[in-house]
Amino acid sequence: MRHIISILMENEAGALSRVAGLFSARGYNIESLTVAPTEDASLSRLTLVTRGSDEIIEQIIKQLNKLVDVVKLLDLTEGPHIERELMLIKVMAESPLQREEIKRLADIFRGNIIDVNEVCYTIELTGDVQKLDAFIDTLKQADILETVRSGITGIARGPKSLNL
Amino acid sequence: MELTGADILVRFLQDEGVDHLFGYPGGAVLHIYDALYRQEQVKHVLVRHEQAATHAADAYARSTGKPGVVLVTSGPGATNAVTGIATAYMDSIPMVVITGQVNSALIGNDAFQEVDSVGITRPCVKHNFLVKDVRDLAITMKKAFYIATTGRPGPVVVDIPKDVTAERTDYVFPKKVTMRSYNPVVKGHGGQIRKAVNMMLSAKRPLFYTGGGVVQGNAAKGLTELAHRLGFPVTNTSMGLGGFPATDQQFVGMLGMHGTYEANMSVSHCDLLIAIGARFDDRVTGKIEKFAPSARIIHVDIDPASISKNVKVDVPIVGDVNTVLKVMVKELEQSERKPDGEALASWWQQIEEWRARDCLKYDTTSERIKPQYVIETLHKVTKGDAYVTSDVGQHQMWAAQFYKFDKPRRWINSGGLGTMGFGLPAAMGVQFAHPKATVACITGEGSIQMNIQELSTCLQYNLPLKIICLNNGFLGMVRQWQEFFYEERYSHSYMESLPDFVKLAEAYGHIGMQIERPEDVEGALKEAFKHKDRLVFMNFLTDPKENVYPMVPAGAGLDEMILI
Numbered sequence: 001m002r003h004i005i006s007i008l009m010e011n012e013a014g015a016l017s018r019v020a021g022l023f024s025a026r027g028y029n030i031e032s033l034t035v036a037p038t039e040d041a042s043l044s045r046l047t048l049v050t051r052g053s054d055e056i057i058e059q060i061i062k063q064l065n066k067l068v069d070v071v072k073l074l075d076l077t078e079g080p081h082i083e084r085e086l087m088l089i090k091v092m093a094e095s096p097l098q099r100e101e102i103k104r105l106a107d108i109f110r111g112n113i114i115d116v117n118e119v120c121y122t123i124e125l126t127g128d129v130q131k132l133d134a135f136i137d138t139l140k141q142a143d144i145l146e147t148v149r150s151g152i153t154g155i156a157r158g159p160k161s162l163n164l
Numbered sequence: 165m166e167l168t169g170a171d172i173l174v175r176f177l178q179d180e181g182v183d184h185l186f187g188y189p190g191g192a193v194l195h196i197y198d199a200l201y202r203q204e205q206v207k208h209v210l211v212r213h214e215q216a217a218t219h220a221a222d223a224y225a226r227s228t229g230k231p232g233v234v235l236v237t238s239g240p241g242a243t244n245a246v247t248g249i250a251t252a253y254m255d256s257i258p259m260v261v262i263t264g265q266v267n268s269a270l271i272g273n274d275a276f277q278e279v280d281s282v283g284i285t286r287p288c289v290k291h292n293f294l295v296k297d298v299r300d301l302a303i304t305m306k307k308a309f310y311i312a313t314t315g316r317p318g319p320v321v322v323d324i325p326k327d328v329t330a331e332r333t334d335y336v337f338p339k340k341v342t343m344r345s346y347n348p349v350v351k352g353h354g355g356q357i358r359k360a361v362n363m364m365l366s367a368k369r370p371l372f373y374t375g376g377g378v379v380q381g382n383a384a385k386g387l388t389e390l391a392h393r394l395g396f397p398v399t400n401t402s403m404g405l406g407g408f409p410a411t412d413q414q415f416v417g418m419l420g421m422h423g424t425y426e427a428n429m430s431v432s433h434c435d436l437l438i439a440i441g442a443r444f445d446d447r448v449t450g451k452i453e454k455f456a457p458s459a460r461i462i463h464v465d466i467d468p469a470s471i472s473k474n475v476k477v478d479v480p481i482v483g484d485v486n487t488v489l490k491v492m493v494k495e496l497e498q499s500e501r502k503p504d505g506e507a508l509a510s511w512w513q514q515i516e517e518w519r520a521r522d523c524l525k526y527d528t529t530s531e532r533i534k535p536q537y538v539i540e541t542l543h544k545v546t547k548g549d550a551y552v553t554s555d556v557g558q559h560q561m562w563a564a565q566f567y568k569f570d571k572p573r574r575w576i577n578s579g580g581l582g583t584m585g586f587g588l589p590a591a592m593g594v595q596f597a598h599p600k601a602t603v604a605c606i607t608g609e610g611s612i613q614m615n616i617q618e619l620s621t622c623l624q625y626n627l628p629l630k631i632i633c634l635n636n637g638f639l640g641m642v643r644q645w646q647e648f649f650y651e652e653r654y655s656h657s658y659m660e661s662l663p664d665f666v667k668l669a670e671a672y673g674h675i676g677m678q679i680e681r682p683e684d685v686e687g688a689l690k691e692a693f694k695h696k697d698r699l700v701f702m703n704f705l706t707d708p709k710e711n712v713y714p715m716v717p718a719g720a721g722l723d724e725m726i727l728i
Contacts, residue, residue: 010345013294014283014286021287055472059469064470065469066467066468066469068311069342071344
């Protein structure tokens, strides 16, 4: 099963490497990992996507909780939640026909073209994994020059929140 | 009052109540050593290799319950300490290791004697710190001691750049520290404890399986009381020996790969397994699917991550083992129910049948010295009251099987990491902690050579250790596996050109003895222990063909033992 684990950590040097080190040392897999400070500068919020059986996920959560820098964590996939990923994608757009088609597709997916020049467009798109994958599939005809994805971040629905 | 970082560090150690510091100087810690020179309260022990400093501090902690403290320099000082840090980590030993670091401005520059100590030690510490500002030094040290000694204990490394030890700031001893991200659980869940006690009272074939958590958690008394009230059999892991008196009739011996027949058969047939402060290690469980197949399992442990890690348990209880055991005893007192006497009687009858198999018997008529006999005689001569450290291998298992430990913190061995070279420096740490106690190091000719240089430290501090070297001319445990599982291809398990250990001991200023015949064993041991103020190195030439029995081959179930 795929799990999204949200972690509040002390914003200290090396905190991220403790998480990454734990996963490699114990042979757990990380599908994606995002990290940034929160509104409280002393805290970092880390969102980690992993896969494993119930037993493995239980161990992962226990081992993460054991890290001294981890203040609190939440398995978002245990309840209703929202997940989002940001993608920047650069595609060839030279002929008027190409430019028109890509613009149209971006609009359908509610993406924004954020950089334009005579040879290519850069599109910014936000959504869950499926939506971003679907957009890439749709662009198959076009020449994709570069794709960059932020990794999943997420938040629980309703008043439930991960804070101190 | 403004002090330098070095003085703050030493003042902190004094205020924290540290009496011994095991270490080795070097460039990055010179300011600290200068501060040490100007005081007498913290006694520094100069070892001959940093690994020995960590083992000594580790054993100091194992034998007292107080944290061991180490000071080493940057680079090779830190890397030499890593084996000892990992050893302490695997066995959950409270230890604070201070490593010097190059000047802050040089970090990352591949400076002389620079390594990323925090990075290298990260996977084998409970936590570690790099102190970047002298104003953080005292509070970081306080956190280090707090983390090392609370919850599931473990080693903590504090890396201090040299410039931080030279800078000045005000010093106030931080009496207390709280951390929002670290709050170890103490009390167990009341409902779970009640449930566990009810299961104990209904059990027909119960068994206590207890580990290092009972020893480290000061819970031996609580365990003994609970076990006596219930009348249940008790087995210990290697780390747990001494947690329940080995000479008690309810003790069925150690379990696992070299456990007794009665212990392993009890595990295989019990209907309730009560695991306390133990972690279902692979050397204990054998093939996991065959481990306690008909049992419901209660597991008490301070570390939630240890519970249901290898074996799924029915009643998990997270908490301090001693606290939980006390509540269990109270629950039992208040309960109107009694254990099932009839079922227990027939369970004990079965266990006694297994015990009658006498699985630890060995040839007592041999003309060669049997290692088991040396340990049995050591137990007799020391009246079972010595602190015994061991190295790793066959001798370690024989010591565990044949020295009957009745008290906790008396058996000091590297159970988790299995570190050869542990025994001698560990014995030093124990002797520093208990200057008047009898301390014996049981070792082999392989292990002892991994830290033999510490004989020099022993002379400097006049440590009257007794070294029992079971010299069979082989790396015995390797040889045993090669005999059993590699068709007797003894690949590199034999060492030629062993030193003359008697002369070696004498060269280091100690007494050396060589014992070659069984009839000389007892007399030699008695003579050695008469030397109250001298280290005696006893080189016992033992039977090279002797194996450790019983043995559960790797990957087999506990009831599939090789017996003699």
